[in-house]
Amino acid sequence: MSLAVTLSRAQEGVAAPQVMVEVHLSGGLPGTHIVGLPEAAVREARDRVRVAIQSAAFEYPNRRVTVNLAPAELPKDGGRFDLAIALGILAAGNQVPREKLDDCEFLGELALSGQLRPVSGVLPALLRARARGRRVVVPRANADEAALIPEVDVRVADTLSDVCGWLRGSQELLQPAATLTLTSDNDVGPDLIDVRGQLQARRALEITAVGGHHLLLMGPPGTGKTMLAERLPGILPPMSESEALETCAVLSVAGQNVDLTHWRRRPFRAPHHTASAVALVGGGSQPRPGEISLAHNGVLFLDELPEFSRHVLEVLREPLESGSILISRAARQLRFPAQFQFVGAMNPCPCGYAGDTRQRCRCTPDQVQRYRSRISGPLLDRIDLCVEVPAVPLSELSTQRSAYAEDSATVRKRVMRARQHALARAGRPNAEISNRELERDCALGPAERKWFDAALERLGLSARAYHRTLRVARTIADLDNGAAALDRQHLAEALQYRRLSLLSD
Known part of the structure; x- marks a missing residue:
């Protein structure tokens, strides 16, 4: 059977949907056909892949090669599928073992020399592969992104030959990305x-x-x-x-x-x-x-x-x-x-x-x-x-x-202490709480409510400004040692920041 399947991932926003690269070798006039809604860069992969396979000292099949990128309704663009297509062709021709491809995903653009070039959107692909528990092979230039997710078995490669040798059992050819040194600093920028x-x-x-x-x-x-x-x-x-x-x-x-x-x-x-x-x-x-x-x-x-x-x-x-x-x-x-x-x-x-x-x-x-x-x-x-x-x-x-x-x-320590009050109440900062949570967390006493309503009427604020002012007042109360109730001082300070009249006078 001259059919092989490799796995890769497309780029769709910050998502990375899986793409199955199905390669079939058949009789007929020699040629390579790529189907599955490929954009121009993907259609051109047939020429890049053929020369890259030959440069890596492998034989390009002198047969009719059909490459299907599934699902067919998903647009595919860029050179990110080159490595998966090349390995599918080699596996269909029995030049690399097919069983090694089942639990691995491949990303990378091929140069004519067989070198692997970096692609964009590797990190979202790794996050999705982590959920599936699969290994991933990426170009060495994408190793920095791969190092951010040590839970995934990511291998970095320089050439198509290295990937093929690794699939044949030469484990030392591909370095695990997780062994790279991941550093971080405590610098937060301008002070x-x-x-x-x-x-x-x-x-x-x-x-x-x-x-x-x-x-x-x-x-x-x-x-x-x-x-x-x-x-x-x-x-x-x-x-x-x-x-x-x-x-x-x-x-x-x-x-x-x-x-x-x-x-x-x-x-x-x-x-x-x-x-x-x-x-x-x-x-x-x-x-x-x-x-x-x-x-x-x-x-x-x-x-x-x-x-x-x-x-x-x-x-x-x-x-x-x-x-x-x-x-x-x-x-x-x-x-x-x-x-x-x-x-x-x-x-x-x-x-x-x-x-x-x-x-x-x-x-x-x-x-x-x-x-x-x-x-x-x-x-x-x-x-x-x-x-x-x-x-x-x-x-x-x-x-x-x-x-x-x-x-x-x-200041950052004080900010973190004050934000903890909001996180304990709603699990997110005050600016993101819903109106229902606002009613629960920003309840006003009768005197404060009367004063606040009169101030809103005098300033002519909208309903959106009303809710946003209450959220700011809630934040000011959190800075005030996490005060449970909003008093007139918190409301007054929040109102003075609604200085929109300066822009309309």
Whole structure:
């Protein structure tokens, strides 16, 4: 029987569905035919595989070769199936043992010389293979990703010849990826102690870190808005192993390298204001993750927020609520994770000095209004905290650090203690709790309810802003030694961060 089956995995978002590579040799005119909805790069594999097999000193069958990639309705693209196709052809021709292929999956693109080249999306494939209890063979250039999952028997290979020799019984030819050294460091990036002054902004940053809220910083140029945003990942709780693997899986699908030294550091993405909507949320003819997915479990920072296109900013509205993005195309739909914390920074006016005591603003009221109205009300409604970042006095910049200055490690410990209260109640940060959990955890007394309702009526806040303000108040109470009940002080501080009127006046 001239039929052999090998296993590989396709790339579909952050999923990795299994693909059975069925190879059949028959009589008739010699030729190679690949079926099963292959894209152009997969169809071209027939030429790469034939030359690679010959370069590895094996015989390419002088027969009709039919390669079926099942399931047929799943689109297949890229060179990730080259190794599985080559081994299927060799097994069908009895040049490698077929029984060794049953419990193993193969990923890798073949060069004409028989060398194995790296492919994207290896980490999601390894996570699925772990659930099936299978071994996996990957190119050596993908060994870093393989080392993140020591529970899987992953072998790294340099050439097609090495894989064939390993299947024939030469175990020393393929090194287990789990033997590679996996290091990690304790560096969390820029330190909060470098920021001078800005006590209110530091307080808002801490609340943001505890509750997983979204933040908008507004102030003149050079007041430390970007410095504050860059230090948010350093005070966030460390990622769990599952969160880190999710984040690395998105990087793998995007074709970006995984840095083993910092693989558990929360991502910080800061795209330029010229970025397109597709670059921000993902997409393309072959959908790929965008900046919001690359910031999964981390921080997305948009500096000079009004300079972004209005259309680009509006595409953020659904991901800010749902924590994911569904990209729809005519033939397929792909969902990418996007559970990020949003931090925006902007000037108060086009010249940047509205309200500044040291510089005179040159903008007219109409110019200020047009500038601030570039950010829509629905988007602002989804931002939990809005805080002013005023200019720091020069005397404070030139003096020694004050006694109240805290480094990121100190603030991070306080953040982790406060977040534990939320995790004990609902199992997730306050920004992610449902409305029903909000009613349970944020019950107000009669006096607090009357005062809060009157404040909401006076400010004209929406129902969404009402719930988000309560979540922020719950976070402030968690920072207040985990207070069980919300009092007027917690509510008042949460309300003062709803500074959206600054943008609409």
